[in-house]
Amino acid sequence: MASEFDFIIVGGGCAGLVLATRLTEDPSLSVLVIEAGEDLTADPRVNVPAMWTQLQGTSADWSFKTVPQKELGGRELSLPQGRLLGGSGALNGMNFVVTSKANLDAWSELGNPGWDWESFSKAFNKTYSLTTPSKHGEKGGPIQVTIPDEDSKWPEAWRDTWAGLGFPVDNNPMSGNITGAVTYPDSIDPTTKTRSFSGNAYLPSASSRPNFTLWTATLVNKIVFDTSDGIVATGVQYTKDGATKTVSARKEVILSAGTINSPKILELSGIGDAALLRSLGIDVVVDNPHVGENLQNHPFCAISFETVDDSEEGYDTIDSLSRGDTAALGAAMEAYTTKKTGPFSKTNCNQMAHIPVPGITTPQVRHELTQLLESTKHSQVNIGNKTAPAFAKAHESFVHSLLNSATEASGYYLSLPGWAYYAPDGNLGPIPAGGSERYFTIAVILSHPLSRGSVHITTSSPSDPHLAIDPNYLSHPLDIEILARHAQFLESTLATSGLLGERLKLDGKRSPGAPPGPWAFEGDLDTVQKFLRETATGAMHYTGTCSMMPRGMGGVVDPELKVYSVKRGLRVCDASIMPLTTRGNPMATVYGIAERGAEIIKASLQTQVPG
Numbered sequence: 001m002a003s004e005f006d007f008i009i010v011g012g013g014c015a016g017l018v019l020a021t022r023l024t025e026d027p028s029l030s031v032l033v034i035e036a037g038e039d040l041t042a043d044p045r046v047n048v049p050a051m052w053t054q055l056q057g058t059s060a061d062w063s064f065k066t067v068p069q070k071e072l073g074g075r076e077l078s079l080p081q082g083r084l085l086g087g088s089g090a091l092n093g094m095n096f097v098v099t100s101k102a103n104l105d106a107w108s109e110l111g112n113p114g115w116d117w118e119s120f121s122k123a124f125n126k127t128y129s130l131t132t133p134s135k136h137g138e139k140g141g142p143i144q145v146t147i148p149d150e151d152s153k154w155p156e157a158w159r160d161t162w163a164g165l166g167f168p169v170d171n172n173p174m175s176g177n178i179t180g181a182v183t184y185p186d187s188i189d190p191t192t193k194t195r196s197f198s199g200n201a202y203l204p205s206a207s208s209r210p211n212f213t214l215w216t217a218t219l220v221n222k223i224v225f226d227t228s229d230g231i232v233a234t235g236v237q238y239t240k241d242g243a244t245k246t247v248s249a250r251k252e253v254i255l256s257a258g259t260i261n262s263p264k265i266l267e268l269s270g271i272g273d274a275a276l277l278r279s280l281g282i283d284v285v286v287d288n289p290h291v292g293e294n295l296q297n298h299p300f301c302a303i304s305f306e307t308v309d310d311s312e313e314g315y316d317t318i319d320s321l322s323r324g325d326t327a328a329l330g331a332a333m334e335a336y337t338t339k340k341t342g343p344f345s346k347t348n349c350n351q352m353a354h355i356p357v358p359g360i361t362t363p364q365v366r367h368e369l370t371q372l373l374e375s376t377k378h379s380q381v382n383i384g385n386k387t388a389p390a391f392a393k394a395h396e397s398f399v400h401s402l403l404n405s406a407t408e409a410s411g412y413y414l415s416l417p418g419w420a421y422y423a424p425d426g427n428l429g430p431i432p433a434g435g436s437e438r439y440f441t442i443a444v445i446l447s448h449p450l451s452r453g454s455v456h457i458t459t460s461s462p463s464d465p466h467l468a469i470d471p472n473y474l475s476h477p478l479d480i481e482i483l484a485r486h487a488q489f490l491e492s493t494l495a496t497s498g499l500l501g502e503r504l505k506l507d508g509k510r511s512p513g514a515p516p517g518p519w520a521f522e523g524d525l526d527t528v529q530k531f532l533r534e535t536a537t538g539a540m541h542y543t544g545t546c547s548m549m550p551r552g553m554g555g556v557v558d559p560e561l562k563v564y565s566v567k568r569g570l571r572v573c574d575a576s577i578m579p580l581t582t583r584g585n586p587m588a589t590v591y592g593i594a595e596r597g598a599e600i601i602k603a604s605l606q607t608q609v610p611g
């Protein structure tokens with residue numbers, strides 16, 4: 001086993017394998033990827049879209065848990081993260097969702113030149129090839145993304161309803177400007193109808209090159225530094241098969257271990273809040289209290305509605321499959337294996353909508369919003385006591401600008417023709433046994449939360465799974481107010497309008513805890529807020545713990561992704577560097593970050609003095 005490489009990438013996930021593929025394009029560079037999990041790229045639980053939830057809770061999942069969430073009735077929520085080749089991209093829900101232009105431009109305005117929408121898009125466009133029902137393989141990047149053929153009437157009902165409510169429904173999913181309904185692609189190969197992710201789309205190119213090395217089932221414990229002339233990262237310490245060793249990096253160590261594990265590795269290596277590190281007996285290399293802070297995630301609520309029980313063709317749901325009905329499973333399997341069609345071949349969840357504050361164009365809601373923004377202005381309560389005032393101000397001003405806009409979204413709506421119930425611990429609960437009803441689920445996600453949390457180590461042991469993960473959901477008073485308005489709109493307006501209103505049973509069964517009738521939320525935001533505190537959970541969209549922004553604002557990395565105060569040899573490149581979370585699901589943006597990161601690293605090699 002070689003003990004020295006030019007680059008060591010920690011984490012073979014979404015970002016790590018993109019970086020490795022791009023860096024090994026230069027045959028003069030040797031690249032090692034160290035991945036804690038196994039290679040399951042041939043496993044059907046990774047590949048068959050309908051099996052995407054099957055790896056959660058297994059050894060391929062870090063299976064984290066949050067600390068009790070004060071604003072959610074003290075609930076602790078499960079927090080899956082992929083521990084396998086391809087990372088969370090190998091077990092995620094495959095929604096390939098592009099973030100907004102406003103979101104990226106706000107990253108740049110924080111003090112990150114080169115990370116505006118225009119520059120980012122150039123890198124992002126290298127990541128994917130888009131296939132739609134009418135066009136094959138547009139663009140040409142390795143990740144195959146597919147808008148599936150529509151084989152039911154639900155997508156039409158979704159669009160019809162939003163159109164009736166006055167929203168555009170023909171949005172281009174790859175554009176950064178979307179208001180209204182949108183059909184997103186799945187990260188699924190259009191030919192094989194299997195998951196397309198960094199583990200099978202990028203990795204094969206890297207693996208075919210002699211300058212690429214991959215170690216799986218190997219845990220990186222910490223980064224090794226030489227501090228004799230400034231702080232220089234020289235390699236990593238790792239454990240494999242019970243033996244702990246060191247491997248050297250001639251040029252750089254790049255952390256791509258994800259939003260939870262990248263700050264963990266930094267802290268274990270002595271980069272973090274000096275007081276915390278000393279209390280755990282860790283030598284301080286860089287005192288930066290912002291490591292592990294600014295954890296952002298989207299809170300959401302989902303309501304499953306029973307559908308009308310006529311048998312009109314085209315309104316079938318996936319509920320018989322969820323109930324394990326043998327005939328339905330057989331037919332779905334047959335369609336998948338012989339024709340690569342049917343419910344096993346797609347996410348069934350790609351009809352979405354990006355919606356501004358409901359009623360924003362009416363004088364009354366404008367007035368209420370103005371008052372709300374004023375009364376919650378500068379709310380620093382419970383939103384991370386280490387947040388730098390300059391960042392708190394910039395974050396608030398960004399979110400306020402979106403909330404005040406009639407075209408920028410604050411709520412992100414997802415739909416699924418079938419039951420989807422998130423239990424109080426955040427895990428998907430089973431469909432009620434015994435019945436034969438069909439359901440349609442609508443979820444709403446708060447796109448731009450102001451609540452910020454943190455993730456920190458609690459011991460100095462790299463193998464200790466107990467981290468203090470606190471997303472601090474709904475701790476900013478504005479978040480619950482805005483999410484409640486969207487949940488109210490979902491329940492009282494969306495679900496009762498247009499073709500959806502015709503298909504959903506007004507007095508039918510609902511998810512546990514959901515209000516018993518279509519108008520239960522009307523005019524009563526307190527009831528909605530109570531419902532959210534009891535039932536809301538977090539999406540799996542963790543970002544921000546090694547934020548890219550000026551050091552004085554709370555940055556951990558600079559715009560070249562270099563860790564502050566480290567003279568040479570250490571960058572972070574993954575979802576953790578996002579200073580402001582994405583408008584929707586983050587995977588597509590993470591792939592873009594990795595392509596942009598690779599460009600930056602390659603450019604820096606041109607200017608490096610040899611030796």
Ligand SMILES: Cc1cc2nc3c(=O)[nH]c(=O)nc-3n(C[C@H](O)[C@H](O)[C@H](O)COP(=O)(O)OP(=O)(O)OC[C@H]3O[C@@H](n4cnc5c(N)ncnc54)[C@H](O)[C@@H]3O)c2cc1C
Binds near residue numbers: 010036087088
């Ligand atoms: C259940 C679930 C569903 C999701 N659904 C969607 C979706 O539908 N659409 C979407 O856009 N996003 C979704 N996401 C989020 C998305 O998958 C992540 O944002 C994305 O994968 C983050 O990429 P990353 O490179 O930062 O981290 P990851 O892809 O998680 O990669 C990090 C890698 O580092 C490895 N690693 C960590 N620590 C160490 C260590 N000490 N030593 C060695 N290796 C280490 C991990 O094992 C992992 O393989 C979902 C996430 C989950 C968990």
